Structures are given as C-alpha cells and as structure tokens.
Amino acid sequence: MERPIFLVGFMGSGKTTWGKKLANAMGLPFLDLDHEIVKHIGMSIPEYFALHGEDRFRTVEREIMQQQLGKTGVISTGGGTPCYFDNMDWLLEHGTVLYLKHSPKSLWNRLSNSDVNKRPALKGMTGDDLLVFIETKLAERAPFYERSGIIVDQINTPLEELVNLLKR
DSSP states (O other): OOOOEEEEOSTTSOHHHHHHHHHHHHTOOEEEHHHHHHHHHTSOHHHHHHHHHHHHHHHHHHHHHHTTTTOOSEEEOOTTGGGSTTHHHHHHHHSEEEEEEOOHHHHHHHHHTSOGGGSGGGTTOOHHHHHHHHHHHHHHHHHHHTTSSEEEETTTOOHHHHHHHHHO
C-alpha cells in the first residue's frame, strides 16, 4: 500500500488547494484534516477554540491525525499540526511529508486577502500586526516544517514538478 502524502505549512500556504490539485493529478483521494476534525467535534474550529482552548484542540487534532493511519492519498494538515506533541515524527514515520514553503510577506499577502476571522489565531489582526504575528509564528514553526522530506517554494513550483518529486 502506498504511503499517504502529508502536506504541511503555515496557514494560508495552500495546503488544501494544492492538496486537491495534487490528489487529482496523481489519481489519489484527498482528505483535509481540518474538515475531519470539524466532522468529529460537530462545530467549527474557531468555536471549539473559544469553548475549549488550544490545548484541547491539539489533542483532538492528534487523535484525528492518527486515525488516518492506513489511508492513502493526499492529506492536508493544519498549520500547527506538525508542531505539537511528536506529530512531525509521526507524520514522517507514516507518510511522505511535503512542506509548502512561503516567505512571511507572501503569507501576509495571502492571509490579508482572506477572512482572518475564520482563523482563530488571527482574529482581528490586520496590517503590520498580522505581518509581525506571521514572522514570529513562522520562526517558531520553521524547525518543524523544515524536517519535511520534501520542501518546495510553493509560489515557484509548478504542479507537474510537485507530482514528479512525489513519484520518486
């Protein structure tokens, strides 16, 4: 059985969008870990964060991630998934991990044009506050993301090249 492909990266890096494209191009199923979590908890992630806090969310996230054991296809993870517990070790052990890398400014541009209120960590942030948050959080998370088996510059890497990297 083929190992799953786990996509990691900061929020707004394109894990869901590229996950669907990759899955389609490779003839594989696509699964979004955040969508699986929402189905499991019966509410949106921001609602769950507000009610139960990040620690409890990260525990549920880990459980749902580990329930994917044995599945094949392309699986997009949450931005923080690889950064808690021993999640990155688990991802590397059970699949191929692809990091969709962006600069802080690139992420700021992408997140500035999205609904930041749908993202619990960004609620109410704009402008320079948002950029500083991205720079700080990305610096914290980079050591986890950088452990990925495949690291690509998401903006400058075409789909065909991603597929070829993953087929090796």
